[in-house]
Amino acid sequence: MKQIFKIFFTFTIIFLVGEIIVRGFFPQFANRSVSVNADHHLIQGKKNYYKTITINNKTTTIRDPKTKDDIIDYKYLIYIIGDSVTAGYGLSYKNTYYSITEDLLNIVGLNSKILPLSQNGANLYTEMDEFKKFYTKTKDFKKKEILIYQFSYNDLSPSYLYGRNNEFENFGAETQSNFYKTIAINTAKFRYKYLNKSSMLSMLQFYIGKIRYKAWKSECLERGNFALGEWTFAFKSMGFEERGDTVWEMFEEDLLNLKNFTKTNNIDFYVMISPISVQIPNHDEMNIYDYNLNCATIDPRENLKKILDKSSIKYFDPTNKMIEYANNFYLEGNNEKLFFDLDNTHPNELGSKIIAKSFFQFLYNILR
Numbered sequence: 001m002k003q004i005f006k007i008f009f010t011f012t013i014i015f016l017v018g019e020i021i022v023r024g025f026f027p028q029f030a031n032r033s034v035s036v037n038a039d040h041h042l043i044q045g046k047k048n049y050y051k052t053i054t055i056n057n058k059t060t061t062i063r064d065p066k067t068k069d070d071i072i073d074y075k076y077l078i079y080i081i082g083d084s085v086t087a088g089y090g091l092s093y094k095n096t097y098y099s100i101t102e103d104l105l106n107i108v109g110l111n112s113k114i115l116p117l118s119q120n121g122a123n124l125y126t127e128m129d130e131f132k133k134f135y136t137k138t139k140d141f142k143k144k145e146i147l148i149y150q151f152s153y154n155d156l157s158p159s160y161l162y163g164r165n166n167e168f169e170n171f172g173a174e175t176q177s178n179f180y181k182t183i184a185i186n187t188a189k190f191r192y193k194y195l196n197k198s199s200m201l202s203m204l205q206f207y208i209g210k211i212r213y214k215a216w217k218s219e220c221l222e223r224g225n226f227a228l229g230e231w232t233f234a235f236k237s238m239g240f241e242e243r244g245d246t247v248w249e250m251f252e253e254d255l256l257n258l259k260n261f262t263k264t265n266n267i268d269f270y271v272m273i274s275p276i277s278v279q280i281p282n283h284d285e286m287n288i289y290d291y292n293l294n295c296a297t298i299d300p301r302e303n304l305k306k307i308l309d310k311s312s313i314k315y316f317d318p319t320n321k322m323i324e325y326a327n328n329f330y331l332e333g334n335n336e337k338l339f340f341d342l343d344n345t346h347p348n349e350l351g352s353k354i355i356a357k358s359f360f361q362f363l364y365n366i367l368r
Helices: 002-025 097-107 124-134 178-193 199-212 220-226 241-264 300-310 319-332 349-367
Strands: 034-036 040-043 046-055 058-063 076-081 112-116 144-151 268-273 314-316
Touching (some): 058 124, 097 349, 124 144, 124 241, 241 268, 241 300, 268 349
Parallel strands (some): 076 112, 076 144, 144 268
16 A cells, blocks of 8 residues: 555656646646536636527527627628637637627627627538528618628538538548547547646647657658648648549538528628638747648638639638738737647637738728
């Protein structure tokens, strides 16, 4: 018994010392815990509350600002569908890009109500399907309805190769064994909620991930779809060109399907292109698995714009504005980041404000 206690005590001391060292020298691994509760998620140390709303006997779930809704007599009803970016991942409600934009629109007299109908992990097909189920044409003909689709590059997902809406069953790279996928999926909630409370264990998982993603390899075909990860089909990574063509074609079908739905219901339809960190200068550390853009065979941003132009769909793209801000910060000698630590997709408070400025300017030019 004494020997067991001695081993346990030694292990505890080593763990505590390691935890102190990691928290002191690697603060980016702190606050990595993600927990899902009955009425809120806890992400990046921020509570994200949700509520169920009912319109014309149809219900859906949206972010809950936990404040009284003062916008009663609005002229513009703006729906947004998208993924975790629009769900406000890691942000307080008032720091989400659409909350900031809504405030600005109402300040200048363009009385508007924005409804973010988005969920973590969603893509175009699943959000379009949910929107169609929820939507009922407003009976108030004085109100103008607008739908914004927030595009993410991982919307070009392998789910298009397997029946569109079963992405969870096709989790991870195809080179991963079914055993690994099962373990990864079934332990995800436990790891995110409990193990990530420890900065040291969070860092350990991070480096295990770098090994799994073969981050040290430079050969595109050797890395397979670890070379560009969740963006493999968006960038048509080397070795995935034909499947990338299929994914893009089916994505375009869904986009046109959504456009036709909005046209039928007299809804103005626009697209927002959500930036990713690899497109922004001085954000190399956000590329945590060393995704190699040299493995891309297309520029997905330009490819998407061609599709939108061909389909006569207007869009706004905050990427250039983010690049401008990042370059200006660099010239000042300031190390300002626009995305969360170790995250290539989700804008932080500053990144969200930059997106909000672009969103407001776009809507202001349309609505004024």
